[in-house]
Amino acid sequence: MCTAVIEVPEDSSASVRLLAVRDEHPARAWDVPGAWWPELPDVVGVRDRVAGGAWLAANKATGTIALLLNRAEPTSVALPQGPNQVASRGMLVLDEVIGRGVGESPRTANFNLVSISGQRASVTSFDGQTIRRIELEPGVHMIAHHDVDDAVRTPRIAMWLPEFRALAGLPERLWRERWVEQLAKSAQLSADDDRAIIRDNRVHGYDTLSLLYCLVESAGNASSASRASSVNDVNDANDTTRGTNSGSSLQIDTAVFARPGHWQTPAFESLRT
Numbered sequence: 001m002c003t004a005v006i007e008v009p010e011d012s013s014a015s016v017r018l019l020a021v022r023d024e025h026p027a028r029a030w031d032v033p034g035a036w037w038p039e040l041p042d043v044v045g046v047r048d049r050v051a052g053g054a055w056l057a058a059n060k061a062t063g064t065i066a067l068l069l070n071r072a073e074p075t076s077v078a079l080p081q082g083p084n085q086v087a088s089r090g091m092l093v094l095d096e097v098i099g100r101g102v103g104e105s106p107r108t109a110n111f112n113l114v115s116i117s118g119q120r121a122s123v124t125s126f127d128g129q130t131i132r133r134i135e136l137e138p139g140v141h142m143i144a145h146h147d148v149d150d151a152v153r154t155p156r157i158a159m160w161l162p163e164f165r166a167l168a169g170l171p172e173r174l175w176r177e178r179w180v181e182q183l184a185k186s187a188q189l190s191a192d193d194d195r196a197i198i199r200d201n202r203v204h205g206y207d208t209l210s211l212l213y214c215l216v217e218s219a220g221n222a223s224s225a226s227r228a229s230s231v232n233d234v235n236d237a238n239d240t241t242r243g244t245n246s247g248s249s250l251q252i253d254t255a256v257f258a259r260p261g262h263w264q265t266p267a268f269e270s271l272r273t
Contacts, residue, residue, distance in 0.1 A: 001023055001069065001070055001072065001144050001145035001199075001201065001206065001208070002020065002021060002022050002023050002055075002068075002069045002070065002144065002145075003020075003021040003023075003069075003142070003143075003144045003156060003197050003199075004018065004019065004020045004021070004067055004069060004114055004142070004143050004144075005018070005019040005140065005141070005142050005164050005179070006018055006019075006114065006116070006121050006136060006140070006141045006142075006143070007139070007140045007141075007164075007168060007175075008119070008120070008121050008136050008137065008138045008139060008140075008141070009119055009138060009169075010138045010139075010169065012119055013119075014119065015119070015217050015218060015219055016065075016116045016118075016119060016120070016121050016217070016218070017175060017179075017215075017216075017217055018065065018067065018114070018116060018214070018215070018216040018217070019179050019183065019213065019214070019215055019216075020056055020067050020213060020214045020216065021183075021197055021198065021199075021210055021212075021213040022046070022055055022056075022210065022211050022212050022213065022214075023199055023201055023206075023208040023209060023210050023211070024055075024208050024209075024211050025207055025208055025209075026209060026211065026260045028048070028050055029048075029049035029050060030046060030047060030048055030049055030055070030211075031046065031047040031049060032046065032212075032254055032256070032269055033045055033046055033056070033214070033252045033254055033269070033271045034047070034271070036054075037094065040094060040098060042059050042060045042061040042062075042098075043057055043058070043059055043060070043094060043097055043098065044057065044058055044060060044250075044252070044271060044273070045057030045058060045093065045094075045097075046212075046214070046254070048088070048090045051088035051090050051091070052088070052090070052091075053068075053088045053089070053090020053091040053092075053093060053094060054066075054068070054090050054093040054094055055067070055068055055090060055093065056068070056093065056214055056216070056252075057093045057094055057096075057097045058097060058216070058218065058250055058252065059097040059098060060250060060273045062097075062099075062117070063117070063118065063218035063219070063249060063250060064096070064097045064099075064115070064116065064117045064218075065097065065114075065115070065116040065117075065216055065218055066092075066093045066094075066096035066097045066113060066114065066115050066116070067093070067113070067114040068089050068090060068092060068093045068111060068112075068113055068114075069111065069112040069113075069114070069143060069144065069145065070089070070109070070110065070111060070112075070145060071110035071111050071112050071125060071126065071127065071145055071146070072110070072145040072146065073110050073127050073128060086107055086108055086109060087106070087107045087108050088108070089108045089109060089111045092106065092108065092111065092113055093113070096113060096115050102124050102126070102131065104131055105131075106126055106131070108126065109128070110126055110127055110128050111125070111126050112124070112125050112143055112145075112148075113125075113126075114143065116216075116218065118218075120135065120136075121135075121136040121141075122134060122135050122136060123136065123143060123148050125147070134148065136148065139165065139168060140161070140164050140165040140167070140168050141161075142154075142156075142157045142160065142161040142164065143157075144156060144157065149161060155194045155195045156186075156194070156195050156196060156197050158195070159186075159195045160182070160186055160195075160197060163182055163185075163186075164179070164182060167179060167182060176215050176253065179215065180215070180266055183197060183198070183213065183263075184263060186198065187263030191209070191210070191261040191262065192204075197210075198210045198257075198261065198262070198263050199261060200260075200261040209260035209261035210257060210260060210261050211256065211257060211260050212254060212255060212256040212257060213254070213255055214252055214253065214254045214255075215251075215252075215253040216251070216252050216253075217250075217251050218249065218250050219249040219250065219251075249273065250271075250272065250273045251270065251271070251272050252270070252271045252272075253268045253269070253270050253271075254268065254269045254270075254271070255267060255268050255269075256269075
């Protein structure tokens with residue numbers, strides 16, 4: 001199951017920060033962040049080629065960001081069949097970033113949907129029967145396949161949320177580098193350890209492994225100069241980030257694992273608008 005770390009700033013002039021790790025079947029086709037939806041010219045994201053939706057997407061015009069995490073539940077809920085069969089959860093991500101939102105009775109399997117707009121972040125959860133929406137308070141939060149900050153049911157949150165919270169409020173020039181260092185530290189665990197963030201979920205009953213991760217920030221009111229400094233520092237630290245430094249309002253840095261479920265020194269592809 002996927003993992004996300006979200007920092008909602010105390011300072012209303014700062015930006016929400018997002019680290020998203022994608023767990024998926026390695027054979028399921030997908031595309032790195034790009035403008036894959038001609039009917040939605042302002043939308044960029046990680047596309048699921050199979051169903052046409054997105055795992056993560058952003059609206060260049062509004063700065064809205066959305067991320068989809070599958071949700072586990074202890075009981076199975078019957079899904080729609082026939083002409084009203086279950087819809088792809090990836091379409092919820094696209095709906096969210098264009099302002100359509102999630103209806104009260106989605107025809108999908110269970111999910112957690114992270115939505116970021118300006119200096120605010122929220123999570124919409126669906127357990128197959130009930131929709132719940134919560135606004136995230138300022139601070140660092142973590143979510144996977146249960147609830148936000150659910151350290152009781154999610155061992156990786158119990159272990160790593162305090163570590164990420166210790167990194168709260170880092171300056172623009174440092175946060176990406178420090179968060180990646182923390183992610184690398186977590187990868188010292190075996191990928192099949194339930195405390196791991198970089199994962200091999202097969203031993204836990206899911207045929208998925210960690211394929212990639214993204215660092216995302218939509219600038220809000222943050223200064224272009226600060227963002228430019230941050231980008232340059234990450235480039236200098238890794239010497240692998242590609243793209244031009246445009247002082248953009250939206251930045252998505254993506255690193256793909258050459259071997260699913262195995263950590264490697266990050267080689268970032270950057271999308272900036």
